[in-house]
Structures are given as C-alpha cells and as structure tokens.
Amino acid sequence: MADIMTPALGESVSEATVARWAKKPGEAVRKDEILVELETDKVSLEVAAPADGVLESISAEEGATVEPGAVLGHLKEGAVAVAPAVAPAPAAAGAAPKAAQPAPAAPVLAPSAQRIATEGGLDPAAIPGTGKDGRVTKADALAALEARAAAPPPAPVPAAPREAHAREERVRMTRLRQTIARRLKEAQQTAAMLTTFNEVDMSAIMALRNTYKDAFEKTHGVKMGFMGFFVRACIHALKAVPEVNAEIDGQDLIYKNHYDIGVAVGTDRGLVVPVVRDADALSLAGVEKAIGALGKKARDGALALDDLQGGTFTISNGGVYGSLMSTPILNAPQSGILGMHKIQERPVAVNGQVVIRPMMYLALSYDHRVVDGQGAVTFLVRVKEAIEDPQRLLLDI
Amino acid sequence: MSQYDVVIIGGGPGGYNAAIRAGQLGLKAAIVEMRDTLGGTCLNVGCMPSKALLHASELFESANREFEHLGIEVTPRLNLSKMMAQKDESVVALTKGVDFLMKKNKVERLLGRGRIAGPSRVEVDGADGKTLTLEARNIVIATGSEPSGLPGLKVDGDRIVDSTGALALSEVPKTLVVIGAGIIGLELGSVWRRLGAEVTVVEYLDRICPGMDAEVAKAFQRILAKQGVNFRLGSKVTGAKAGKSRVDLTVEPAAGGAAETLTADRVLLAVGRRPYTAGLGLETVGLVPDARGFLETDHFRTAAAGVWAIGDVIHGPMLAHKAEEDAVACIELIAGKAGHVDYNLVPSVVYTTPEVAWVGRSEEQLKAEGRAYKAGKFPFAANSRAKINHETDGLVKVLADAVTDEVLGVHILGPQAGEMIGEYCVAMAFRAASEDIARICHPHPTRSEAGRQAAMGVEGWTMQA
Numbered sequence: 001m002a003d004i005m006t007p008a009l010g011e012s013v014s015e016a017t018v019a020r021w022a023k024k025p026g027e028a029v030r031k032d033e034i035l036v037e038l039e040t041d042k043v044s045l046e047v048a049a050p051a052d053g054v055l056e057s058i059s060a061e062e063g064a065t066v067e068p069g070a071v072l073g074h075l076k077e078g079a080v081a082v083a084p085a086v087a088p089a090p091a092a093a094g095a096a097p098k099a100a101q102p103a104p105a106a107p108v109l110a111p112s113a114q115r116i117a118t119e120g121g122l123d124p125a126a127i128p129g130t131g132k133d134g135r136v137t138k139a140d141a142l143a144a145l146e147a148r149a150a151a152p153p154p155a156p157v158p159a160a161p162r163e164a165h166a167r168e169e170r171v172r173m174t175r176l177r178q179t180i181a182r183r184l185k186e187a188q189q190t191a192a193m194l195t196t197f198n199e200v201d202m203s204a205i206m207a208l209r210n211t212y213k214d215a216f217e218k219t220h221g222v223k224m225g226f227m228g229f230f231v232r233a234c235i236h237a238l239k240a241v242p243e244v245n246a247e248i249d250g251q252d253l254i255y256k257n258h259y260d261i262g263v264a265v266g267t268d269r270g271l272v273v274p275v276v277r278d279a280d281a282l283s284l285a286g287v288e289k290a291i292g293a294l295g296k297k298a299r300d301g302a303l304a305l306d307d308l309q310g311g312t313f314t315i316s317n318g319g320v321y322g323s324l325m326s327t328p329i330l331n332a333p334q335s336g337i338l339g340m341h342k343i344q345e346r347p348v349a350v351n352g353q354v355v356i357r358p359m360m361y362l363a364l365s366y367d368h369r370v371v372d373g374q375g376a377v378t379f380l381v382r383v384k385e386a387i388e389d390p391q392r393l394l395l396d397i
Numbered sequence: 398m399s400q401y402d403v404v405i406i407g408g409g410p411g412g413y414n415a416a417i418r419a420g421q422l423g424l425k426a427a428i429v430e431m432r433d434t435l436g437g438t439c440l441n442v443g444c445m446p447s448k449a450l451l452h453a454s455e456l457f458e459s460a461n462r463e464f465e466h467l468g469i470e471v472t473p474r475l476n477l478s479k480m481m482a483q484k485d486e487s488v489v490a491l492t493k494g495v496d497f498l499m500k501k502n503k504v505e506r507l508l509g510r511g512r513i514a515g516p517s518r519v520e521v522d523g524a525d526g527k528t529l530t531l532e533a534r535n536i537v538i539a540t541g542s543e544p545s546g547l548p549g550l551k552v553d554g555d556r557i558v559d560s561t562g563a564l565a566l567s568e569v570p571k572t573l574v575v576i577g578a579g580i581i582g583l584e585l586g587s588v589w590r591r592l593g594a595e596v597t598v599v600e601y602l603d604r605i606c607p608g609m610d611a612e613v614a615k616a617f618q619r620i621l622a623k624q625g626v627n628f629r630l631g632s633k634v635t636g637a638k639a640g641k642s643r644v645d646l647t648v649e650p651a652a653g654g655a656a657e658t659l660t661a662d663r664v665l666l667a668v669g670r671r672p673y674t675a676g677l678g679l680e681t682v683g684l685v686p687d688a689r690g691f692l693e694t695d696h697f698r699t700a701a702a703g704v705w706a707i708g709d710v711i712h713g714p715m716l717a718h719k720a721e722e723d724a725v726a727c728i729e730l731i732a733g734k735a736g737h738v739d740y741n742l743v744p745s746v747v748y749t750t751p752e753v754a755w756v757g758r759s760e761e762q763l764k765a766e767g768r769a770y771k772a773g774k775f776p777f778a779a780n781s782r783a784k785i786n787h788e789t790d791g792l793v794k795v796l797a798d799a800v801t802d803e804v805l806g807v808h809i810l811g812p813q814a815g816e817m818i819g820e821y822c823v824a825m826a827f828r829a830a831s832e833d834i835a836r837i838c839h840p841h842p843t844r845s846e847a848g849r850q851a852a853m854g855v856e857g858w859t860m861q862a
Binding site: 111 | 836
C-alpha cells in the first residue's frame with residue numbers, strides 16, 4: 001500500500017486545503033490520473049496517483065487543511081476495483097467522516113449552446129449562464145465565443161507529453177516555478193511594457209561608502225550596501241513621477257501614496273520578491289536591515305505570503321550575477337520595475353576629459369498604459385541624479 | 398368577528414386560485430363571491446361557456462360543410478336548446494369543481510357582496526340579507542371586469558346584448574352585427590355564423606384584434622372573411638334604435654363622413670371590458686381607481702396597507718390565466734415568498750377556427766422598440782398533418798433576436814394554436830434561442846412540426862418548404 005502525500009506547495013506556502021477528491025474509495029485509478037485537488041492561497045494543484053491501483057482510503061476529507069508531506073489517503077497498488085465501487089467507511093483517524101459529495105453535475109446547455117460549445121471548443125462548465133437557474137443560453141455561448149476571440153489565443157498545448165529523448169530529462173516544474181512562469185506571462189500579456197535606459201556614475205556613492213562603512217556598521221549593526229541608496233533614490237523619483245507607483249484597475253488608475261518596495265532576491269529555488277513595507281519611512285540603515293532580514297528568510301524558505309504581496313514598485317539587481325544590461329519584466333499589477341546592473345569601470349567623458357569611472361546601466365521597464373515616456377525618462381534621471389550626488393537625498397531635491 | 402389571514406373579494410380565476418394557494422400555504426382564507434357559483438366571468442359567462450359553444454358549433458359546421466368531403470354523408474339539424482343545455486351542464490360541473498377545491502384547501506366560502514369597510518375589515522352583504530363583518534390581515538381585490546358600454550347604445554339583453562347575452566340567445570339570429578373585432582366579438586360572431594347567422598363585424602380601428610401581430614391579423618381576417626364573416630373596419634357606431642324584432646344601427650366612417658344605417662336581428666356589443674370596482678368601498682381605505690377604472694399596484698400591493706389587487710382590476714391583459722398568475726404571485730408575496738409574474742410571457746389565444754395564439758412580442762412591437770430581429774415563418778399548407786386533415790389555413794411565425802437568437806415572440810394561426818403556444822411559453826421562460834426549437838425533436842406527423850420549421854427559418858434552414 002502506498003501513501004498519497006501532500007506535495008511541496010512552493011515558496012512561502014505552508015498549507016493547503018483539500019478542495020475535491022476526484023476518486024472515491026474503492027475506485028480504480030491509473031498512474032498519473034488525478035486523485036485529489038488541493039488549494040492554497042495562491043494556486044490550486046492536483047495530486048496524481050503514484051501508481052496503478054485502487055484508492056483504498058481517504059485520510060484528509062474535502063475541506064481539511066494539510067501540510068506538505070501530510071498523508072492524504074492510501075492507494076493499494078496493483079489492486080483491481082470491486083464492481084460496483086462501494087465506498088467503504090473512510091479510515092480517517094480522528095477526522096469526522098463526511099459523506100462523499102456527489103460530483104458536480106455537468107452544466108445543462110440549451111441545444112444551440114451545446115452546438116456552439118462543441119463546434120467552438122468551449123468548456124461548457126466555464127460559460128457563465130444567465131438563463132433560468134443559471135442555465136447556459138445561446139446568447140451566453142455566443143458571448144463566451146466572442147470573449148475568447150477577443151482574448152489572445154491560448155498557447156498551443158501539446159496534446160500528449162513529448163517523449164523524452166535518451167539524453168533528455170523530464171522534470172516537473174515546482175509550484176513556485178509554475179507560478180513565476182504564469183505571472184511573468186500574465187504581466188507581458190496585460191501591460192504595454194517597454195524599457196528605457198540610463199547609466200549612473202557610482203563614484204560618489206562608492207566614496208561615501210568607503211568613508212563611512214565601518215562607522216555605519218558599528219552604529220547600525222548592518223553593512224552599508226548600495227541597495228539602500230537605490231531604494232531611497234527610487235522613492236525620491238516615485239514621488240516626482242507618481243504614475244510609476246500607480247496601477248490600473250478597470251477604467252481607473254489607483255495612485256498609491258505608500259511606498260512598498262519589492263526587492264528581488266535570488267534563492268536556490270528561484271527568484272522571489274519580498275516587500276520592504278513603507279520604505280519611505282525607514283532610514284537608510286532601516287532599509288538595509290529590512291532587506292537583510294527578508295533575504296535571510298528567502299534563503300531559509302521562511303517567507304510568508306504577507307512578505308511577498310502588496311508591493312507598489314520593484315527593484316531587481318541582475319548586477320550581482322554580472323548582468324550588464326537587461327529588460328526586467330513588470331511585477332503585475334505594478335507599473336514600474338528598476339533594473340540595476342553590474343558596476344563596471346568604463347572610460348567616460350567628464351568635462352572634456354576621458355576618465356575611468358565605475359558605471360552602472362539602469363533600466364526602467366514600465367507600463368506605457370500608465371506611464372508616459374517623459375515620466376519614465378524623468379524617473380530614471382531622478383534616480384541617476386540622486387545616486388551620483390547623494391546629498392540630494394539628504395536635501396530632498 | 399371572524400379573523401382571517403386573507404380575505405379574497407371575487408371568486409373568478411384570480412380569486413379562486415388565490416384562495417387555493419393561500420390554503421396550500423397554510424393561510425386562513427375566505428373567499429367572498431356575489432354570484433351563487435364560483436368561477437367568475439370566465440367560468441360562468443365567459444371563456445368556458447363560449448368554448449362549449451365554439452366546440453359544438455364547430456362540429457356542426459364540420460358536419461355541414463366538411464363531412465361530405467371525407468365521405469360521410471349526414472344532414473345535421475341544430476337543436477339549439479340542447480346545445481345550450483350541454484353548455485350549462487358543463488359550466489355547473491366546473492363550478493362544482495371549484496367548490497370542491499375550496500373545501501379541499503380549507504377556504505371558507507362566503508356567499509354575498511364583499512365590501513371593504515376600512516383597514517383590515519370586509520363586510521359581506523349576504524344573500525340571506527344579513528351583513529357579516531370579517532377581520533382580514535390582508536384583503537385581495539379580485540373583482541374582475543365587466544363589459545364596456547358604448548355611448549348611444551343600450552344593452553337591453555334582448556336585441557342588443559353583451560357577451561353574457563350572446564352566450565344564451567334563444568334562437569339563431571338571421572343577421573347579427575358584432576361591434577368590436579376583438580377576441581370576444583370574433584369568437585361569439587363565429588359561433589353564431591356557424592349556426593346560421595349572417596354576421597357583420599364593425600370595428601373602429603382599421604384592423605382586427607389590436608395587439609395581434611399585424612401580418613397574422615391580416616391573414617386571420619382573410620380566413621374569417623372566406624368563412625363568411627363580413628367586416629366593416631374603420632367604422633364607428635354612433636347610435637342604435639332597438640325595435641321589437643330588429644335593431645337599426647347608425648354607422649359612420651371613423652375618419653368622418655356620411656352616416657348610414659345597418660340593420661340586424663341582434664347586435665352584440667363587444668368593445669372590450671373595464672375593471673369592476675363599483676360599491677367595493679375603496680374610499681374607506683383611501684383608494685381611487687385611475688381614469689380607466691384600474692387600481693394602481695406595486696407588485697399587487699395597493700397604496701392602502703394590507704390591501705392587494707390582482708387580475709382584471711389591475712393593469713395587464715384581461716385574461717383568466719393572467720389573473721391566475723397574479724393570484725399565485727400575490728399570495729406568495731403575502732406569505733413572504735418570492736412571487737413573480739413575467740407579463741411578457743402571458744400568451745393570448747383566439748378560439749376561433751382556425752385558432753390564433755401568440756406569446757411575446759409582435760413584429761410591430763419589435764420595430765417600435767428598435768430591436769434587431771429575424772423572422773422565420775412556416776405555412777400549415779406545407780405541414781403534413783394539416784394537409785391530411787384539410788386544415789391548411791394559417792402559419793407559424795417565430796421572431797428572434799438578430800444577434801443572440803433568443804426567441805422574442807411566436808405567433809401561430811392555425812388549428813389548435815392554443816395548445817401549441819405552451820411550448821413557446823416554456824421555451825421563452827428558459828430564454829431559448831430559435832435554434833433550440835429547431836434542434837429539438839418534434840413528433841411526426843403533427844402540427845407542432847410547423848413551429849419547428851418556422852424556428853429553422855429564423856436562421857434560414859427551413860427544411861420542408
């Protein structure tokens with residue numbers, strides 16, 4: 001007998017709810033057939049049978065909360081279903097047995113709506129019905145067809161998984177990777193996204209850091225990094241160009257007068273973007289401390305959902321890996337993301353002289369639906385000015 | 398003083414159905430009716446006796462005109478008093494059925510004239526001369542309607558009759574003038590024409606049956622004319638002189654012009670009906686009917702607390718089945734439930750031969766509303782069952798939204814149209830598309846196939862014509 005386990009739920013998700021059992025105890029299942037659906041705050045996921053067999057018992061009834069690794073039920077491998085499948089009493093220890101819910105009936109479609117759904121390849125269950133008792137009328141089916149025509153065509157899904165060749169390895173994406181993939185693609189499909197560039201001379205900041213880094217660390221107990229300066233410079237620029245801190249909601253724009261800055265952190269499991277809340281109210285040291293704490297949590301896999309949600313603007317630093325230039329993708333529904341890059345000594349012209357300066361390219365990807373080109377450029381110029389002359393931050397100019 | 402949850406004034410289809418529903422929902426209910434029998438106009442002097450005469454006279458006409466073609470040779474002889482007697486027997490049987498339903502649902506039946514006597518109070522002037530006072534948490538006015546009059550014309554019940562009188566003529570008039578080309582006039586005119594009268598219908602408007610789809614009305618009029626009914630449309634009757642054995646009517650063109658005299662043995666005045674609220678004591682609760690006699694309601698609630706009204710005394714078509722819908726919804730609202738009536742789905746039927754039945758919108762209404770629609774039509778001349786039966790007059794017309802294909806109106810002119818329209822009431826309640834009707838299997842051979850073929854026609858794929 002094999003245990004059916006709750007799989008890893010992905011970064012920051014510590015528990016899931018059993019949404020629906022697709023099989024009843026006593027029913028035969030094939031390997032990889034969906035047994036049970038779980039829901040987390042962010043995603044729903046399906047748990048497939050690990051082998052051919054018969055679902056022996058259910059330990060976690062619908063509605064139960066489970067943690068990764070918890071036993072959902074038991075599968076008797078290789079067994080054959082007893083026909084008819086009579087559900088034995090669930091062998092749930094401690095859990096109150098609940099009558100198995102009848103599977104939701106397939107929606108009743110009018111004949112015309114059925115034809116449209118069949119010919120148009122619509123999922124009848126996904127068509128909102130406006131007829132008597134929610135029935136799907138022809139008008140509903142036509143509207144669903146039209147809505148799909150208006151939406152971008154779905155990515156072609158291969159009918160069957162491609163055979164893995166001899167020197168290939170098929171690995172199921174983690175929940176986190178799937179979520180990242182989906183959200184990145186959503187951002188690209190939704191926003192009118194484009195990127196503008198500038199470059200910044202890091203000399204002043206580096207000089208400041210060299211002068212004060214020991215005193216800073218001694219006083220605040222945290223190292224003086226560059227990120228704190230960029231967070232402050234961005235807030236400074238966001239205040240000057242508030243559209244970058246806004247988002248679209250239906251036909252309205254929501255301007256956010258709070259500055260919750262997401263800072264992209266790479267971990268061995270993928271990229272996560274924890275949020276420094278009310279960063280405008282923090283000192284430079286406060287920002288550095290917050291980033292440090294979040295980074296540690298990220299690497300320990302201890303981020304909570306709250307740590308990841310509700311950012312108003314994001315900073316991504318590809319420079320730590322050596323990136324010289326990139327076009328970051330928005331963190332929807334935000335309207336702007338700043339890309340920091342590698343600091344590289346380059347010859348630049350200063351007052352007619354070629355000098356070597358530590359330079360960094362800056363990129364701002366923005367949602368052109370919200371932010372005009374002028375605003376985007378102004379934003380980057382403001383960041384550049386503040387980094388090149390950090391006294392401006394002190395003076396708030 | 399007896400106390401009730403609901404006292405219903407009027408025992409017609411509105412009143413008695415309200416009483417039944419009240420009883421079903423456990424309300425203590427009483428129904429007050431001034432006639433000796435329940436059933437109101439519909440059962441006593443309306444729908445039911447007229448259908449009895451329509452059925453009998455249709456068979457008489459078939460025997461007279463059609464049997465021979467079918468190879469049946471008979472010479473029918475009319476026994477009018479027996480025809481009337483069978484009609485009366487049917488009516489009595491039906492009223493007894495309603496009495497039984499009152500008992501079954503524990504509704505108290507009070508004989509006499511009901512009158513509102515202030516808030517929550519109803520007085521009944523009993524047939525026995527005594528006055529009874531009832532305390533009613535809710536009063537439902539279901540007093541119905543009466544035939545409208547016409548200036549210059551006095552209904553004497555002999556030469557000049559209303560619909561009630563026309564259901565009980567003691568002899569077949571040689572000539573009958575029907576004033577009003579509405580449903581009642583055309584049905585009763587048909588009865589007497591079939592039994593031998595020469596019938597002339599005088600109508601003020603330039604068309605028959607206002608409210609009926611104009612194309613259907615025109616085809617219907619042609620069929621009736623072919624059967625022998627004379628029509629004088631666009632004409633108004635301005636005076637009548639009733640003699641001992643005939644009536645001289647003064648008729649003028651509605652648009653103005655020279656008057657002429659039309660003479661007939663009998664005259665049937667059928668120019669419509671008006672709400673009946675006389676002597677109802679409305680003033681004791683501060684209710685005033687509008688200029689045409691209707692009571693204003695908001696979902697059957699009048700302006701007076703605890704006083705409700707249903708059926709012909711409120712707006713909407715004056716039809717027994719509409720009153721029945723009102724009744725159910727009103728009582729359910731009184732009982733705190735979600736009563737509701739969709740007046741767009743109240744069907745209309747003319748029980749002539751052929752029948753006319755429709756539900757929803759006419760083409761004229763859709764045009765006036767500026768709604769884009771498509772129409773599909775199918776003639777009974779192409780329907781196998783109708784052909785076999787030699788009943789090929791008429792057509793089915795299905796109107797549907799040009800975009801969503803939702804059925805907006807269905808109009809049937811043909812035999813048994815009244816039985817066929819129910820299918821479309823159901824379809825429309827479920828917001829069916831014409832394609833739904835077109836894709837649902839219908840039995841062959843039946844007239845109902847004509848409806849399906851018409852529905853196919855909406856999207857241009859009628860198969861059998």
